[in-house]
Amino acid sequence: MDLKGNVALVTGGATGLGRAICEELLKRGACISICDLDSDAGENACDELGKAFGKEKVLFCHCDVTDYVQYEDAFQTTLAEFDNIDIVINNAEIMNDKFWELEVDVNLNGAIRGTLLALQFLGKDKGGKGGMLINIGSAASVKPQISTPIYTATKHAILGLSKACGDSYHFNHTGVKVLAICVGHLDTGASSHSNRFTSSVHEKAWQLDMKGIIPQKTDHVAKGIISVLKEANTGSIWLISNGKAPKEIPYSVATV
Numbered sequence: 001m002d003l004k005g006n007v008a009l010v011t012g013g014a015t016g017l018g019r020a021i022c023e024e025l026l027k028r029g030a031c032i033s034i035c036d037l038d039s040d041a042g043e044n045a046c047d048e049l050g051k052a053f054g055k056e057k058v059l060f061c062h063c064d065v066t067d068y069v070q071y072e073d074a075f076q077t078t079l080a081e082f083d084n085i086d087i088v089i090n091n092a093e094i095m096n097d098k099f100w101e102l103e104v105d106v107n108l109n110g111a112i113r114g115t116l117l118a119l120q121f122l123g124k125d126k127g128g129k130g131g132m133l134i135n136i137g138s139a140a141s142v143k144p145q146i147s148t149p150i151y152t153a154t155k156h157a158i159l160g161l162s163k164a165c166g167d168s169y170h171f172n173h174t175g176v177k178v179l180a181i182c183v184g185h186l187d188t189g190a191s192s193h194s195n196r197f198t199s200s201v202h203e204k205a206w207q208l209d210m211k212g213i214i215p216q217k218t219d220h221v222a223k224g225i226i227s228v229l230k231e232a233n234t235g236s237i238w239l240i241s242n243g244k245a246p247k248e249i250p251y252s253v254a255t256v
């Protein structure tokens, strides 16, 4: 897919999946704004990706998604640098139920802040040109991860947020397509520590959660995300897990 001339703002873009998404966007001709709390990793990613794809195509904005003002500044800086923002990817996260208030503030409130800002900066009803907002969910958005109930709650909420904001009722006003992409386990957890769980019972449950899971390479998932970007309908939910191709999944709720 050709994304030449598009500008994408990616939170948590300094490392992991976020960085892989940035690289895939650059390969397709987009400019990227890496928005991340980690300045060292962010500057490093900016440097390396700038060398590979052109310095003028990559920007790093130090940004803590738990701080609305910093996050808004990142949008302003990106706009000032590239003149437009077409794609916003809410990807920043932590998975640590021990620090559950921070986890909710990053994973859920951060995504809400990013959604409100994307609608404000991109929305046709606000003078923007429309565009796309991608909220990164997890396999834990659709299948409870019993070792981390609070992480699970944040990732379930991503679906409700994306479905409601991505409804065609809103899309007809804003021109902003909203998608949720649920990602299965990645192969980046090697340096992870077990200090993420609220008890030894929860830590033990991680083994159950991981049963049958095939860890995925970040570039496989990043490529999958790019492949669904343009074709997907607003409000749709996609799953990329166990190394398979992306598939659209239904949003099931009990009939009310």
Ligand SMILES: NC(=O)C1=CN([C@@H]2O[C@H](COP(=O)(O)OP(=O)(O)OC[C@H]3O[C@@H](n4cnc5c(N)ncnc54)[C@H](O)[C@@H]3O)[C@@H](O)[C@H]2O)C=CC1
Residues within 6 Å of the ligand: 011, 012, 013, 014, 015, 016, 017, 018, 035, 036, 037, 038, 041, 063, 064, 065, 066, 090, 091, 092, 093, 094, 106, 136, 137, 138, 139, 140, 182, 183, 184, 185, 186, 187, 188, 189
């Ligand atoms: N790692 C995995 O196995 C899975 C990850 N996911 C989802 O994929 C996405 C990316 O995950 P990973 O690449 O594994 O994450 P990661 O932990 O490798 O990277 C997260 C990035 O977010 C940044 N970040 C953390 N707090 C921030 C804040 N307050 N403000 C701005 N940036 C902040 C970090 O500095 C880091 O660069 C997340 O939304 C995650 O929930 C979903 C399923 C599995």
Ligand SMILES: CCCCCC(=O)/C=C/C=C\C/C=C\C/C=C\CCCC(=O)O
Residues within 6 Å of the ligand: 095, 138, 139, 140, 145, 183, 184, 185, 188, 189, 190, 192, 193, 194, 196, 203, 206, 209, 210, 213
């Ligand atoms: C079944 C859904 C899988 C989705 C997982 C997810 O959304 C996010 C995962 C994020 C990080 C996983 C990385 C490492 C695992 C962390 C700790 C394992 C340590 C276990 C131990 O030491 O016993």
